[in-house]
Amino acid sequence: MITKPTIDRIMESTDIVEVIGEFVQLKKRGANYVGLSPFSNERTPSFTVSPAKGIFKDFSSGKGGSAITFLMELEKFTYPEALKWLAKKYGIEVEETVDTSENLEEQNHRESLMIVTGFAAKFFHESLLETDEGQSIGLSYFKERGFTNATISKFELGYSPDQWEAFTGDALKNGYQEEFLVESGLSVKRDNGSLYDRYRGRVMFPIHSFTGRVIAFGGRTLKKDKNVPKYVNSPESEIYHKSSILYGLYFAKKAIREEDNCYLVEGYADVLSVHQAGIENVVASSGTSLTVEQIKLIGRFTKNITILYDGDAAGIKASLRGLDMILEEGLNVKVVSFPEGDDPDSYVRKVGTNAFKKHIEETRKDFILYKTDLLLKEAGNDPIKKAEIIREIVESIAKIPDSIKASVFIKECSHLLQIDERALLSELNKMRLGKARKDQQQNIGRQNTEQTAPLDEPQEPTVKESDTQEKEIVRLLLLYGNKMIDWDGIANTYIGPFMIAELGDVEFEQQACKRFVEIYRQEVENGSLPEEQHFIHHQDKEIVDLVVTLLATKYTLSENWYEMHKILVPDEQVNMKATILGAIFHLKKQKVGKILEKLRSELQETKSETDQDILLNQYVHMKKVEKTISDYLGSVILK
Structure with missing residues (x-):
């Protein structure tokens, strides 16, 4: 186990924007940073990093947490592995003690x-x-x-x-x-x-x-x-897992971000020679055909890929078939080929860095145009082959999600293929319509499968009222637990200990909320008021998820909101007494309602008169408790 002083030093040194920026291309937006989610395939950025709070939130996948959580989610690190990675990054010596937990062997595998x-x-x-x-x-x-x-x-x-x-x-x-x-x-x-x-x-x-x-x-x-x-x-x-690894990416990621371009080659030696020549934004697919996972990996840093092929025409044609995947992921693809008999490794050693760069600049072509030109040469004057090529080219263009970009390529290819632009557009629309119908049928099939699923299969859990009320308590403890109370009749105490004392008789059902309150209570008993960072960096991932979800918001009101719209948004801090006591009593009322429901059920099932009297007394008592709570909340209970 890593000692607490070491963990504290790591937390103090960690810059979440700097850490996540090594894996995701971030852009500043107001007080936060945004980027494309590394956990899901999205085209509009919903991944947000808050440097002030030290958290990230991915609204597309629901994941969130600290820099440690990010490393655990993305790189599948354990908690200690994530800490050690951060320690190495910031030059912090790690002090460890012996972990005697029973599952140590499994953790260490x-x-x-x-x-x-x-x-x-x-x-x-x-x-x-x-x-x-x-x-x-x-x-x-x-x-x-x-x-x-x-x-x-x-x-x-x-x-x-x-x-x-x-x-x-x-x-x-x-x-x-x-x-x-x-x-x-x-x-x-x-x-x-x-x-x-x-x-x-x-x-x-x-x-x-x-x-x-x-x-x-x-x-x-x-x-x-x-x-x-x-x-x-x-x-x-x-x-x-070779399908999700790119050879050389660890050494290339910084240069890929800076150059906003990634050179993709075939072999280890290609990476080494090109990198050695000072062109460091180069990776290889580790001896495998390019995979969607590898494309997404590149997409974290840049939307531009330049494929560097050797001069083998047969190899180039075989590779073209797999490159449509890059277009589907919304990336821009350019292709560079080298003289026959050369590959990136031999060519850069032969001509040197400057000539190599010049060759790339002068010969690179957009993938669609490169593919069109290559296949046209192969077809020659054969009309049947030319028709097949036209269909193949349009199939590639149909993969491009950006309709404007696709239209530009249709216009360019119309000129190269010497065919009417409207004919190409018509074929493109047919393909897209066919794909849309196929996707729709698959969605209907999935919906039918879900609807006809056996009743004993686990169903998606519904959000219970108790979960919502319990999470509200956690949110208030996080935001206001360390603020002083200055209410009529109550003063000189903090909101956190006050809430914990008031909730002493409440049993939380939602496990993450229950553990959160238990940790908070223990810290209060030890004379400490835990703040949000204590939970953001906690080892319990469920607690981190809960806390970040409650702290993060996808939208914030602009400073000019009121001036523009003349709509005043209520501030819960104006009347903190109503906010805090309202949350406590709403939760208690909900819990009392469940107890009453249980007592009613037991009264119906019990045959013994003695047991019925006991249950009836309990029921009357709980009804009085419910009325007291309702009187405070200003509601009326229907008899």
Whole structure:
């Protein structure tokens, strides 16, 4: 467990805008910052960061909390992992104590995988630089490719010795468990139960998470044997999902934001060479076809992607089929190709940084126009092929959500394809109409499935009145608990302790509210008045969600609201006594109503006269309590 003084230092140092800004492109709007949600696919920003309160709220997904909560939600960190990440960012030394909780092993499973991959990265890097085999084979290869010592060090490149158990033996000797060696894919288990190295005799490319920790590897063989696969990559694990990882993104994200553009290449060496040339906004899809998750990852930082292809025409055509996904996500795509026989790696080494940049500037084309030009050349004078190409191009344009942008491409393609613009628009509208009908049918199908679901399936919970009243109590404790009371008959006390004392006989039903009030009561008993930051940074995620939902608001009135509209919005602080006591008594009235309902039910079911008398007395007493509360609230109870 991380000690409380360390946690306090981390909280004091953390700038939530700075932290979230590493993952989401934020723009200032009034006192807050807004951006596109990293948790859902949206086109209008609903993700809000409040630096004054130290919270974020994502109104599209409902998620919210502190910088710690954000890291836990986005990067799937545990609470301690998020704290350690922030500590590393702000240069804070972490002091820890022993955690004796029973579920420690389960909590540490993911961290154990991270530690194992971190150890492996260090082992491979040292093998490359400090062993004769590593220097003569691995380091020589990297040097031949033109990689400098700085690049090798920055990307933690390595070498796995050409021995069956060099890494595995060293890991076991250092106390690393077989379970994590196998699960991370670093070691492979034989039929007899013994382990051997997966990457033996390969140069190693560590794959870093978004936050810079090594989570997987790509290993390239240097042997000419055609039976040996050129690359071996880490298998999927709890910490590595290749469809949502981009190689080099950890080192590129700052440059992508600054340049407002992301260069997308195919291989590890492409990333390394282009990055080394000073063009740092470059990533690769880690040896997989581009996925929607990877596109959304780029979309957090920029809406502009430039694809850098090699000169292989067949490869380019195959890749084009997958790029419509980028258009569907609303991103702008440009394409750059290189002379045949060259890829970004070889070309930048051949011509240098300035010529490489100049080539990109002079040859890049919008994806739609690039695709049109490429397919037209392939079709030649064949009218059947040309008709197929026209349909394929319009299908791509139909993916673009921005109708104005789509119209511009229709006009451009009409000229290139030498076909009437109205014919292309007609085809585009047919495709969009067909898609709309298909989506509508799918929605109807989903609704029918929901309507015909068996009655015993769990239903969506309804919002109960008690939940609303309980949340109102929590909101008032958060906002006004540390303010002094100056009411007639009550003074020289704080609102928080007063409310806690008044609610001593109330049992909260909503679990997060119940835990919140219990924590608040305990802090008051310890002589402390907890403020909103105490709960915003709490370990209990449900409490954080509750607090942020109550504190965050999507809309705020402008300073000129009254002048413009002459509408006065009531301020609950004008009459704090009515606000606080009203909330307490509304909750008590609701609780009393539930008790009366329960007593009525028991009176109907009870046959014993003695029990009936007891229940009747209780009922009469509770009715008096209800009338007292109602008299205060100014309401009338119908008999």
